[in-house]
Amino acid sequence: MAAVSDFGRLNGADRIPRPFLIGVAGGTASGKSTVCSKITQLLGQSEVETRQRQVVIVSQDSFYRELNAEEKEMAAAGTFNFDHPSAFDLQQMIQTMTLVAEGKTVEIPNYDYILNARLPSKQKVYPADVVLFEGILVFYFPELRDMFHMKLFVDTDPDTRLSRRVLRDTKERGRDLDQILNMYTSHVKPAFEEFCLPTKKYADVIIPRGADNTVAIDLIVQHIQELLRPSNRDTTRRLRHHSDSGSFASRPH
Numbered sequence: 001m002a003a004v005s006d007f008g009r010l011n012g013a014d015r016i017p018r019p020f021l022i023g024v025a026g027g028t029a030s031g032k033s034t035v036c037s038k039i040t041q042l043l044g045q046s047e048v049e050t051r052q053r054q055v056v057i058v059s060q061d062s063f064y065r066e067l068n069a070e071e072k073e074m075a076a077a078g079t080f081n082f083d084h085p086s087a088f089d090l091q092q093m094i095q096t097m098t099l100v101a102e103g104k105t106v107e108i109p110n111y112d113y114i115l116n117a118r119l120p121s122k123q124k125v126y127p128a129d130v131v132l133f134e135g136i137l138v139f140y141f142p143e144l145r146d147m148f149h150m151k152l153f154v155d156t157d158p159d160t161r162l163s164r165r166v167l168r169d170t171k172e173r174g175r176d177l178d179q180i181l182n183m184y185t186s187h188v189k190p191a192f193e194e195f196c197l198p199t200k201k202y203a204d205v206i207i208p209r210g211a212d213n214t215v216a217i218d219l220i221v222q223h224i225q226e227l228l229r230p231s232n233r234d235t236t237r238r239l240r241h242h243s244d245s246g247s248f249a250s251r252p253h
């Protein structure tokens with residue numbers, strides 16, 4: 001596993017004014033959140049107090065839009081399509097991520113999968129050096145996709161994903177087996193094939209087997225550490241500038 005190296009020195013005046021944005025896409029239960037947590041942990045950030053974190057994770061699920069009464073009934077019955085791009089509040093997602101990219105503090109909704117709705121409480125995301133934005137459709141919307149300096153696609157076998165989704169959704173998301181399987185065959189799988197899988201081509205790095213792939217995760221962590229090392233700051237700024245103008249894609253080398 002990668003050593004933490006001098007990543008921890010990035011703070012105060014040394015902090016990069018605009019964060020390095022990493023998009024993490026992949027099918028449901030592919031391990032996107034787990035991969036992000038591992039990256040954060042390897043960068044020595046899991047024990048750091050929220051406000052001081054140099055690496056933060058934002059979930060696209062926070063931007064599921066509010067549903068109308070009819071849609072709420074469908075969601076409760078397990079027939080609403082949460083895997084279609086129209087299930088997200090694109091405008092809010094872009095506005096918020098634009099502010100994050102500018103290094104601003106933002107408030108994002110807390111989403112509840114049991115209520116299929118946002119909670120009244122919000123979570124604050126403080127400026128950080130690295131922001132990981134994970135979700136099934138983070139590469140689908142061009143305005144969002146173009147914001148990322150690095151794009152990762154977590155590629156896990158569909159049978160493994162379905163079995164993990166069954167276990168997770170029965171335990172954590174208040175669903176029964178019938179509903180999970182019906183939702184999967186009617187919406188989740190077709191939408192994955194139509195909207196998520198075709199975005200794999202935009203990835204700079206594809207991570208087969210998700211969080212089990214310690215070699216890939218280790219290489220990604222080393223790449224981030226290298227880009228953010230104080231001695232490489234000028235190069236990183238230049239790369240980010242080119243990336244902003246669309247001429248640079250961060251690839252492992």
Ligand SMILES: Nc1ncnc2c1ncn2[C@@H]1O[C@H](COP(=O)(O)OP(=O)(O)O)[C@@H](O)[C@H]1O
Nearest residue numbers: 027028029030031032033034035164168211212
């Ligand atoms: N490598 C793994 N081995 C076993 N279980 C895993 C692994 N990666 C993820 N999981 C489990 O699978 C479920 C989905 O993982 P998660 O990271 O939340 O996926 P995603 O964010 O892509 O939906 C979670 O319950 C998680 O603990």
Ligand SMILES: O=c1ccn([C@@H]2O[C@H](COP(=O)(O)O)[C@@H](O)[C@H]2O)c(=O)[nH]1
Nearest residue numbers: 027028029061082083113116117136188
């Ligand atoms: O209220 C909801 C909202 C979404 N879902 C499902 O969640 C996944 C996306 O989250 P992952 O963590 O990437 O699995 C998506 O496939 C939706 O079907 C839900 O079940 N309920």
